[in-house]
Amino acid sequence: MIRGLRQIDAYVAGAQPQGDKMIKLNTNENAYCPSPKVLEALAHFDGNSLRKYSSLDQAALREALSKQLQVPADQIIVGNGSDDILSMAFLAFFNDDLPVLFPDLTYGFYKVWADLYHINYHEIPLNEQFEIKVADYIADNGGIVLTNPNAPTGIFKPLDEIEKIIQANRDVVVVVDEAYINFGGQTALPLIDKYDNLFITRTFSKDAALAGLRVGYGIGSPKLMAVINAIKNSVNPYNVDALAEKLATVAVEDWEYYEGTCQQIMATRDWFAQGLLDLGFEVLPSRTNFVLAKPQTVSASYLFQKLEEKEIYVRYFSKVVRLKDYLRISIGTQAEMEEVLAEIGGIC
Ligand SMILES: Cc1ncc(COP(=O)(O)O)c(C=O)c1O
The missing domain is CATH 3.90.1150.10 (Aspartate Aminotransferase, domain 1)
Known part of the structure; x- marks a missing residue:
């Protein structure tokens, strides 16, 4: 018997079947x-540059995102998919005895990270129409995670209701996962300056057609950035590879x-x-x-x-x-x- 091995209820990702006809x-x-420009940048990528480690701060990509989103570059952190960003956010922001709140039907990974990092959490049932009720999130808690629009329901919560939740929880971090925001949602980005407890996550996997490249990012106040950057530098400082940074930058520039x-x-x-x-x-x-x-x-x-x-x-x-x-x-x-x-x- 080997002592010290962890028992883990792992996240089960969607299968990746292979085949031409499927x-x-x-x-x-x-x-x-x-984007064709991304494919062109891929074809011309200098493979020799891979001898060196990738950048520590993804300055080029953050600069491009800063221009696109009108958010200062130092309020953006880039990761190896938004799973990387969300996992770091759980480690960085949820360090309280009170439970972190998220819906019972949402991205299945939240529960897995909470268990993995020994974070207390409480799943709040969506109502009969599969919607979030704002009042459920106005209660003592150690943080909140909402996907908007939600997955796997697809349902979108208007920004004024999301704001009520952020406003009522100024003493904890509210993470808004905007993985699907560019398919008709309304982003919480305009609230970033107003609330230093808001952290938004995004991915290149859905709208930018780059799931296989693994790039995501987070946006938050300088206060939150300091903590999550410390986590990044304590876990995997070179978390975004050079090819991914280059191609994601081109994708942003060809939005x-x-x-x-x-x-x-x-x-x-x-x-x-x-x-x-x-x-x-x-x-x-x-x-x-x-x-x-x-x-x-x-x-x-x-x-x-x-x-x-x-x-x-x-x-x-x-x-x-x-x-x-x-x-x-x-x-x-x-x-x-x-x-x-x-x-x-x-x-x-
Ligand atoms: C709500 C939600 N958040 C995050 C992710 C993770 O995306 P990424 O590919 O950027 O890790 C997914 C992926 O399906 C998702 O549905």
């Missing part, structure tokens, strides 16, 4: 290619391209949601690049299996009681979603 709609990846692809995805999402409604599904209103939907004539698990047989991969949260009747379906290209809707029509 339609992969299970991890909310972007349906479109990264117009992404505005176009996000618009396409939103249009396809609304078209697909209507198609599901016409088939009798319940569909939650989505401001993300996925929909959460409940079939009426067959069970969610049956539909999941039937789609998988046709190499259409969607996400079924079989272990989450409140979601056992639902499937989360990422939005692919219009052509892909037309095929998916036709297949669903044939099954249901």
Whole structure:
């Protein structure tokens, strides 16, 4: 027997099946290619530069983000995906005896980090309509984490309600995870100057079509930056590789391209949601690049299996009681979603 080994309930990420024919709609990846300028920068990247460690502060990328978001560069921290940023945020900001609050249905990783870092937490049930109730978050706590728009529901909470929560919790950190913000949400960025307890996280995995590159970032007050930068330098100072920094910088500089692809995805999402409604599904209103939907004539698990047989991969949260009747379906290209809707029509 080996002593000292940890027992961990790990996060279970969406599967990454392989194949040329499949339609992969299970991890909310972007349906479109990264910007052509990103691909060009990749083709011309100087491989010899990889001899050296990557930068310690990602100054070029933070500068580009600063210009795009109108936030000072020293209020931005970059990480290896937003998972890296969120994990550091849990370590940096939640160091209190009172429980950190987050919804029962939200990004499944929050619970895993809280357990891993021995952080006390309390999951607050979303209401019957799968919405956050502001009053639930006006209570003693050791911090708050909200995804807006939420995942896996897709539901968006208006900014004035998010502000009420931040305002009522000035003595703890409120993390707002904006992984899906550019698919029709309303960012909390305008509140950054007003509230030094607000920390926003973003990712290049969804809107920027760079999930495989692993880049995310966080935005917060100088007070919060000092602590999270200390965590970064205590865990992995070179947490963003040189290629990732270069390509993410080019992506930010070519944001117009992404505005176009996000618009396409939103249009396809609304078209697909209507198609599901016409088939009798319940569909939650989505401001993300996925929909959460409940079939009426067959069970969610049956539909999941039937789609998988046709190499259409969607996400079924079989272990989450409140979601056992639902499937989360990422939005692919219009052509892909037309095929998916036709297949669903044939099954249901
Ligand atoms: C709500 C939410 N936050 C964060 C992430 C992590 O994203 P990243 O790829 O940047 O680590 C995801 C990924 O699916 C997500 O759904």
